[in-house]
Structures are given as C-alpha cells and as structure tokens.
Amino acid sequence: MGRHSCCVKQKLRKGLWSPDEDEKLFNYITRFGVGCWSSVPKLAALQRCGKSCRLRWINYLRPDLKRGMFSQQEEDLIISLHEVLGNRWAQIAAQLPGRTDNEIKNFWNSCLKKKLFKQGIDPTTHKPLNEGNVKEEKTKMESPQSMQIPFSQGHSATISTLLPSQGSPHLISDSNYYDDGKLAETSREIFMGKQTLDPLSYYDNFQMTVEQNSDYGLPVSTNYQTSIMTLFDQNQFPTNSNYCFSSMPSLTNSDHVTEFSSDNNSGSKISSLLMNDNNNNNNQVKESSSNNSSNMCIYTSEGGYQMMENAAGFSWDTENKLDPLFQFNAIKSEDSKTNNSWEEGQHHLQTHGSIDFSNYPLTSLSEDLTGTSFDVFQHI
DNA sequence: AAAATCATCAACCGCCAGATG
DNA sequence: CCATCTGGCGGTTGATGATTT
Numbered sequence: 001m002g003r004h005s006c007c008v009k010q011k012l013r014k015g016l017w018s019p020d021e022d023e024k025l026f027n028y029i030t031r032f033g034v035g036c037w038s039s040v041p042k043l044a045a046l047q048r049c050g051k052s053c054r055l056r057w058i059n060y061l062r063p064d065l066k067r068g069m070f071s072q073q074e075e076d077l078i079i080s081l082h083e084v085l086g087n088r089w090a091q092i093a094a095q096l097p098g099r100t101d102n103e104i105k106n107f108w109n110s111c112l113k114k115k116l117f118k119q120g121i122d123p124t125t126h127k128p129l130n131e132g133n134v135k136e137e138k139t140k141m142e143s144p145q146s147m148q149i150p151f152s153q154g155h156s157a158t159i160s161t162l163l164p165s166q167g168s169p170h171l172i173s174d175s176n177y178y179d180d181g182k183l184a185e186t187s188r189e190i191f192m193g194k195q196t197l198d199p200l201s202y203y204d205n206f207q208m209t210v211e212q213n214s215d216y217g218l219p220v221s222t223n224y225q226t227s228i229m230t231l232f233d234q235n236q237f238p239t240n241s242n243y244c245f246s247s248m249p250s251l252t253n254s255d256h257v258t259e260f261s262s263d264n265n266s267g268s269k270i271s272s273l274l275m276n277d278n279n280n281n282n283n284q285v286k287e288s289s290s291n292n293s294s295n296m297c298i299y300t301s302e303g304g305y306q307m308m309e310n311a312a313g314f315s316w317d318t319e320n321k322l323d324p325l326f327q328f329n330a331i332k333s334e335d336s337k338t339n340n341s342w343e344e345g346q347h348h349l350q351t352h353g354s355i356d357f358s359n360y361p362l363t364s365l366s367e368d369l370t371g372t373s374f375d376v377f378q379h380i
Numbered sequence: 381a382a383a384a385t386c387a388t389c390a391a392c393c394g395c396c397a398g399a400t401g
Numbered sequence: 402c403c404a405t406c407t408g409g410c411g412g413t414t415g416a417t418g419a420t421t422t
Binding site for chain 2: 014015016017049051052055056059060102103106107109110111
C-alpha cells in the first residue's frame with residue numbers, strides 16, 4: 001500500500017490499530033458502507049491513510065471473516081488452487097469464503113510450503129523433488145525469497161494429477177495426505193472442534209468456482225469436484241448446530257468459537273435473544289455476539305445478508321450493553337453468571353420467533369462483529 | 381533464567397491498472 | 402493523449418510470542 005499524495009501531507013498513524021481506531025472504522029463502515037476509501041479517514045476521524053483503512057477492514061474488521069485454523073479441506077484447496085493459480089492470493093482467497101488473501105499468503109509461506117517440502121514436493125512446481133532439488137529447496141527455505149510461479153507452469157498441471165488415485169503426490173482431502181497421520185487427524189479434530197464454516201456456501205462457492213475456472217480455461221479437474229462433493233455427502237463438513245460464539249476479549253484474538261452444549265454445566269449460555277418479526281420463512285437467521293456488541297443479520301435464501309433495522313453499532317465498551325431491539329450473547333463459561341441458559345434462550349426464541357435455531361448451522365463468520373450492520377455486504 | 385532462534389501474522393511498500401478530468 | 406487519483410495485488414518487513422539452547 002503505497003503512500004498516496006493525499007496521505008503524505010497529513011501526519012498519519014502507522015503500525016498496529018488500536019481498539020479505538022477499529023471501533024471508529026467499524027462503526028463508520030457499518031453505518032455508511034464501503035465507498036471511497038480515501039475519504040474514510042477524514043469522515044471517520046482517523047489519522048490513517050485510506051488504504052490502511054481498507055486493508056484493516058478487509059483483513060480484520062470485515063464481518064464475514066472466518067478466523068482460526070485452516071481446516072484440512074481448506075488446506076487441500078489452497079494447495080490445489082496454488083498449483084493452478086500460483087501466487088495469485090486474491091484469486092485463491094476468492095475460493096475460500098471468509099479467508100483473506102493476506103491470511104492465505106501467510107499460511108502458505110509459514111506452513112504449507114514447509115509441509116510440502118517435507119513431503120518431498122516442490123511447493124513451486126507441485127512436483128516431486130529430486131535430491132538435487134531438495135538441496136536447492138533447503139537453501140530457498142533458509143533464505144526466504146518469493147516463490148513466484150510462472151502461470152504457464154501452473155497451467156500445465158491439473159488438480160487431478162494430485163489425486164491419490166492417480167499416484168503420488170497425495171494432495172487431496174484424504175487423511176493419508178500427510179505422512180504423519182496423527183498430524184492430519186489432529187488438525188481435523190481441531191477443525192471439527194472449531195467448526196466455523198458454512199458448508200453449503202463453501203460447496204456452492206466451490207462449484208461456482210469450478211464453473212468460473214472452466215470459463216477461464218483453467219484445467220480444474222472434475223475429479224476434484226467430486227472429491228469435495230463426496231466430503232459433503234459423507235458429512236465431513238458437519239452442519240453444526242452445536243457451535244456458537246464466545247465473547248471477544250480482544251480484537252486480536254482469533255479463536256473465540258466455543259463449543260456450545262445444551263448441558264447447563266458447560267457454562268456456554270445465551271443471555272437473551274429477541275427475534276425480529278420481519279423474518280420470513282426463507283430466511284436463515286445468523287447471529288453472533290459478544291458481551292459488548294449486539295449483532296444480528298438475516299441470511300437470505302438468495303445467499304445475501306439483509307440488514308435488520310436498528311442494528312446496533314459497534315462498541316468496545318467492556319460492559320454489557322443491551323441493544324434496544326435485540327441482543328444475543330453466547331459467552332464463554334467464565335462469563336456465565338448473568339446469563340440465561342441455553343434452554344431459556346431456546347424458549348425465548350420459540351416464544352418470540354418461529355425459527356428453530358438448531359436447524360441451522362451457526363458459523364463464526366465474523367465472531368462478534370458478524371452482522372452488526374449488513375448493508376455493508378451489499379456494498380462490497 | 382537468560383539469550384538466541386524460530387514462527388506467525390498484521391501491516392506496510394511498491395507497483396500496476398482503471399477511472400477521471 | 403497525459404496527469405492524477407484511487408483501489409487492488411503480491412512481496413516484504415518487523416513486532417511479538419513461543420520454543421530451543
């Protein structure tokens with residue numbers, strides 16, 4: 001993000017964003033939507049470059065961000081897409097809902113490259129390394145350099161070549177993917193425990209992507225598509241109603257998804273939930289919250305979000321603030337004192353609305369920031 | 381316990397392309 | 402056309418916490 005002329009004149013802050021700045025930016029964007037980034041700092045009273053605001057929003061504040069560890073499936077998808085697209089992180093990120101290019105890039109550089117290398121696969125070419133290459137790669141790893149992949153090179157390979165059924169390397173969703181089966185299993189367990197993905201959107205998106213890629217003439221194998229489909233058929237992406245959202249102690253923490261249990265002893269509880277009467281039957285309600293913000297949105301059958309009227313603004317106050325219209329809190333066990341039980345929440349829900357939450361997967365699509373004001377989605 | 385090393389990731393840099401006047 | 406502005410992208414850096422020596 002280069003410093004543009006508009007930014008040079010003023011003294012602008014750099015470095016990490018403070019909670020206060022985040023709050024300002026978040027409140028501004030949720031209220032007015034994404035428009036001209038260069039005017040955002042002024043209008044939101046931020047001493048930041050517009051591009052810095054944009055980056056902060058995209059990489060961190062955006063409500064539809066998924067956080068936490070990459071799942072095995074995501075990992076496989078990244079590797080496969082990387083083979084086809086090279087270091088086109090933005091395009092790869094477009095295929096992974098809730099992930100940013102920056103996040104994927106970091107993940108690739110810090111983990112996947114090494115993982116592939118350990119498996120004897122050249123992360124650049126995605127082909128098996130010979131001994132000579134191994135030495136070369138070792139040097140590369142030791143002296144960090146960009147690993148640009150000539151696109152033509154990626155083009156020559158197809159995802160199908162990675163399928164286990166077609167010989168090594170084994171890169172597709174398969175627990176045998178890793179030499180260390182324990183690692184794969186552990187990774188999956190962690191993922192399952194932190195399920196944050198909306199499997200349907202994930203799958204839809206992937207399908208769409210395959211079609212799009214076909215349009216681009218990219219050699220995306222139908223085998224891979226089938227592989228993903230099979231995963232869904234086998235419920236390897238659980239539509240999980242047992243997860244909800246914990247508090248947001250810090251904006252910089254990423255894993256706040258807490259397993260939700262109907263067992264009162266678990267301590268994961270919902271404080272209150274007031275439903276909006278405007279929900280129609282085709283809408284899914286997605287909700288998340290923290291103990292300091294009130295969030296709710298309607299996820300329509302068309303796949304978009306609808307903003308609920310009077311949606312709460314964003315607040316970093318540590319105290320609980322009840323939204324005048326609604327509040328849904330799912331809080332970590334240690335915060336449970338003042339909150340009602342899950343059953344009470346359910347009862348409240350059934351009393352005030354007709355939607356049975358247990359029928360819908362709850363995702364952490366934005367943790368506490370989710371859906372505070374969803375007109376934003378329509379701007380993006 | 382302290383220093384050194386490693387890993388991670390948020391944020392910046394530089395460049396490019398499209399829009400606009 | 403040309404200059405400027407702006408958004409977007411990929412590469413890189415540096416702060417920070419974790420791990421190792």
